[in-house]
Amino acid sequence: MRIVLYYYGKVRDRNAQAICEEYRKRCQRYARFDLQELKPRQETWDQAGAFKLLLSPDGEPCSTTQFARLLESAQLSARDFHLVIGPTEGHSPEWKQRADRLLSLSPMTFPHELARAMLCEQVYRALTLLAGHPYPR
Numbered sequence: 001m002r003i004v005l006y007y008y009g010k011v012r013d014r015n016a017q018a019i020c021e022e023y024r025k026r027c028q029r030y031a032r033f034d035l036q037e038l039k040p041r042q043e044t045w046d047q048a049g050a051f052k053l054l055l056s057p058d059g060e061p062c063s064t065t066q067f068a069r070l071l072e073s074a075q076l077s078a079r080d081f082h083l084v085i086g087p088t089e090g091h092s093p094e095w096k097q098r099a100d101r102l103l104s105l106s107p108m109t110f111p112h113e114l115a116r117a118m119l120c121e122q123v124y125r126a127l128t129l130l131a132g133h134p135y136p137r
Helices: 014-027 064-076 093-098 112-131
Strands: 002-008 032-038 051-061 081-085 101-104
Touching: 002 112, 014 032, 014 112, 032 112, 051 064, 051 093, 064 081, 064 112, 081 112
Parallel strands: 002 032, 002 081, 051 081, 051 101
Antiparallel strands: none
16 A cells, blocks of 8 residues: 655745654555655646545544544555645645545644644554554554
8 A cells, every 4th residue: 555645835844844754754664655746737646546535624524533444444445545735725626526535634724834744643643543553542
């Protein structure tokens, strides 16, 4: 299984990037996890068969346990798991239609770099939860 977190914008905050990199490295014990920048007006991001989860303010809220179940479902069906943090103006209707799920990280607004770090931690937390590791406790 390959997990890919797509995001827009250059990384400017070294501290947030260090958090992302730390959790990305930790995730490698359980699955391949990559972070990839999207370019403005990029037409597509997905590969056929991947589970596509878009982060969006109008998405549904999701607990850590629910997030882990989504990840587990993709894992059990041998699908890659793609997460996409949207651009400032939000995802286009076409992207939303192609997504398997829309997820709201929080009703609050966060800078993209902080949202990326939070999501990296949640991916690690979900993977350790599924593996029975004590980290999530």
